[in-house]
Amino acid sequence: QVQLVESGGGLVQAGGSLRLSCATSERTFRSYSMGWFRQAPGKEREFVAAVSWSGSSTYYTDSVKGRFTISRDNARNTVYLQMNRMEPEDTAVYYCVAGLSGLGQPRPRANYRGQGTQVTVSS
Numbered sequence: 001q002v003q004l005v006e007s008g009g010g011l012v013q014a015g016g017s018l019r020l021s022c023a024t025s026e027r028t029f030r031s032y033s034m035g036w037f038r039q040a041p042g043k044e045r046e047f048v049a050a051v052s053w054s055g056s057s058t059y060y061t062d063s064v065k066g067r068f069t070i071s072r073d074n075a076r077n078t079v080y081l082q083m084n085r086m087e088p089e090d091t092a093v094y095y096c097v098a099g100l101s102g103l104g105q106p107r108p109r110a111n112y113r114g115q116g117t118q119v120t121v122s123s
Contacts, residue, residue, distance in 0.1 A: 009117030022096030
């Protein structure tokens with residue numbers, strides 16, 4: 001069973017920063033690519049960022065390129081999403097995911113998803 005536990009969400013002003021964390025088991029961490037999706041109120045869930053299982057490749061949706069950074073900590077079996085220069089449009093529930101497919105294509109998908117953490121950016 002794949003368990004993904006997110007933390008780090010909250011309220012931030014526009015222009016500010018937050019860091020999301022996603023902890024999982026060593027088996028999951030070393031087996032799968034991992035990443036983040038988000039879903040804003042009234043909108044479809046969308047891909048945000050991903051990192052390959054080796055950590056050698058990263059992927060981002062266009063709207064966060066240059067502002068968000070995804071990384072893996074092999075010692076802690078944890079994936080991070082550092083979000084800088086945040087905008088009100090970044091407000092959403094952010095979901096940690098594992099086992100992505102279609103990376104580098106318009107609509108990546110994921111096999112496993114966490115419970116989500118709320119991120120709110122005030123203007």
